[in-house]
Amino acid sequence: MAAVIKLENIHKTYHTGEVDVLAVRGVSLEIGQGEFVAIMGASGSGKSTMMNIIGCLDRPTEGRYFLDGTDVSHLDRDELAAIRNKKLGFVFQGFNLLSRTSALENVELPLLYTHDHVTADMQRERAVHALEIVGLADRADHHPNQLSGGQQQRVAIARALVNSPSVLLADEPTGNLDTRTSAEVMGVFQKLNDEGITIVMVTHELDIASYTKRNVIMRDGVVVNDALVEHRAIAEVELRKLQQAHQAVKLSS
Amino acid sequence: MALRALRRNKMRSTLTALGIIIGVGAVIAMVGIGNGAKSQVEAQIASLGQNVILVFAGNWSSGGVRGGWGSAGTMRVEDAEAIAREIPGVIAVSPEVRDHQQVLANGLNWYTQILGEGPEYLDIRDWPLEEGAMFTDQDVRGTAKVCIVGKTIVNQLFPNEDPVGKVVIIRNIPFKILGVLVPKGLSVMNTDQDDVIIIPYTSEMKRVSKRTNLNAIIVQAASPDVSDRVQRDMSDLLRQRHRLGPDRDDDFTIRGQQEIADAATATTRIMTVLLGSIASVSLIVGGIGIMNIMLVSVTERTREIGIRMAVGAHGRDILLQFLIEAITLSSVGGLIGIIVGVGSAELLATWKQWPMLISISSVVLAFLFSAAVGVFFGFYPARKASRLDPIDALRYE
8 A cells, every 4th residue: 555645743833922732742743545544632642743744734743744755844935835736625614615606616726726737628527527426516506604504514625636646635524524524525425435435634623523524633742652443434325324213313202 | 806805805906996097097186287378378379370579679677666567768770770671580560659559440349459560570470461451551652541450359349241352441531451360369467468469560650659660670591500599699689789888787588489488388287297296196095095994894805805815826826816816996987087087187178178188198107107006005015915824814813
């Protein structure tokens, strides 16, 4: 199994005022092709910093980071932007879609910044295809404020997919969603993972982490536990359970 | 992409562009007014004639009381003849005497200027006749009772008839009208140049004002190149003829057309510069408006910038997006401003009867300047946007 992400003794120190904050202190991690990993931990554990480093939004103070075999730990801003565009797809907690812009245009956004030449027709085609994958092709013309939270997050997933990235990064993707919608969104992630896409997700919710295949638990800037998930939740099953519970509540009332 | 952002904020974009619209419009209208005034003055100066040099008699003064130009009474017909005879490069000379008289004709009367001139006067001033003919050398020699009248005289004394062949009475002497002048309009000094009766200078001196001296001599040089030399030669000749020693001041004044033109155009040029710079201030204020709005926009769209950067936009892409927004605002504003400026200039021209001259160069300049304002005032906010840290920008609430 080829390592898509390989972290070697990563440190990250923030200099805020007089005190140096050691957010990450020596993390080594390998994530292979086709894995579905949840990075977990309480707030302040350094998981968000790890996410920023893995997402090439930030550079480690120390250590080396290989993404798809290339060392990206010392690239400059523009080179990092190009890497993000080509190899990474982001899904955020707050969806982060452009308001007053249609779903389709939101999905096309990364293609605007691609340096390979993509014609307008190809852009459209790829964006429509990405929306089809998340099951929202019929909502392409809707604006984010006309979509539900779950639908908005699926548009965000389509946007992350449109450049066929090596890794899909999700930062608390269900943080703003209710249980049912969370299960739906996790179902989309599981489906994508089944198709071979590598996914790295940051979350502090155990039940969300149980949808993944491997859980990495961080505390105080170091990895304290790294284990495969034994009883993996399957989104379809969970959804059915939720529906039954809902029915039961309806019947009893 | 940049245009889409502008369309989303129609009201704000319109108001921002309005600053530029007013600025560019004001510049174009103001410079138009200034240039119009300048061209009018130039036209008036050209109406003096080509390469004209005026020689005024000096001013008389006695015991501190000083008369006006020509009051010294030192300029004589012989001086004019000497100039014509002795100075090379002089192609025409007209001795001039001026007077004001109450004239009668047709049962009507009118107070007007009487000009005594030589037969070449109209050629020097490049002043054609509408009808009839100029008096001749023979009329001058014979102190003939003939005259040429301006359009204002025709309007006042011969409202509904052809004046040629009719008679005007000046100081009880009947003068036969030989011709009518083409209207010339206002002079540089804003006097009506058509309110005039021109008679042979000999007739004026012997019959009307009964005097022996001239007010001025009007000289035409062959070309602008010889004009300076002719002026010097005339000065020498007149000093010699008037027997002025080296310690005495001139008893005459020579004015070249160029000097008169320079003085008059300098005034209007100052006016144009003044109006233009006041208008430019409003253009700069408009630019600051753009900068202000772009800064607000950058702050407001910090998250959007973060998203764009996260999905792979380079700093350059963001810079370009905001710069294009600013330039679009300013150049669309500039284009509308040109229309507004030209429109209001036309409106002022017809309403106030002001001359208006809008040159292509001032339009192009105003447009380029407005685009430059966009670049200049858009650059700082755009650079600020492009330097944002994507992590901070994404977390920005």
